[in-house]
Amino acid sequence: MQSISPETIFRGVDAWRKALPQITKLTKSPLILGRSDYTLDLRNKIFKDLKNQNLNVNFANLNFDCCYEDISRIKNIILRNNNDSVIAAGGGKVLDSGKYIAECLDIPCITVPLSASTCAGWTALSNIYTKNGQFIKDIALRSCPKVLIYDHTFIQTAPLRTLASGIADALAKWYESSITSSRIDDGLVQQAVQISRVLRDQLLIDGEKAFNGEFENNPFWSNTIEACGITAGLVGGIGGEKCRTAAAHAFHNAFTQIITPNKFFHGEIVGVGILLQLRLEEMKNNNKLANQSIKQLLGLMKILNLPTTIAQLGIDVFENNNLEKIADFTYRDKSEIHFLPFEICKQDIVEVITNFEKQETKI
């Protein structure tokens, strides 16, 4: 069984308003799930609009990440309120929590991404973290969300840093799926990999222009947010579990194990993971194009103010046994690093990180 896409997708500047009749058909008592303060105004608008449709609406917020503590607390709130759907309105952590909770309770989930930071509004996947943001595992869900509402006016209000992060996460689709899936003899997987290549090209060419001037009349902005929030999700939907994440996300998951004072977005960490994956390909798979790819990526990442070293993620790999901890987590049995089509050992990870940090930070 493969769930390729949400059942219904509303996109564009008026998506939320257009979706309202569908929502009222689907649910009588939704719970709006959110998290951060800066999206509160939007969630209040969503609440008011649903109240005006005579729905019985409740609110709940995550206290932490998409973690078991919040998930079980919110589940109890929904059971107490008798809510018949979850409307997850926020970034990746909120969307992932909403999808997982709705699946556990067998009620529909409506995703309303409030930034372009991930494709979590689309996918049948939830990443579970600890309260402190340390990655635990990802859970494959039975289906994609019932409805995805990708409202451009909502996404316009998000900080630009979320868009840069979404670009890095969407770029990873190509670097990861092409290396794990290029030898898979399945037409749909091949097509998913090709879509991710077009997606990468579009982001490399137009990504920077998305940040220029007013969003309203900037087609590069709308194309870029849809590339990050919609196309990246489609690649995962068509490619399914065979079109896998690889080393970039394995490094991401390992970096989250080190708790730092400042939190970084998912895509910001994945971006550094892509650079490390390419160095690993160069070292262990004799990939002569890796260095070119790194130069090309660094150009865009620096313009977008994305971190390009582990140190810029607030982690000094040369202290507190951090390197050992990162290598252990990256190389653990369940890690995505093992989807790479060439053999590596834990020492290779230590070596690639050491060389990368020394070279990129010019110690």
Ligand SMILES: [Zn+2]
């Ligand atoms: Zn990701």
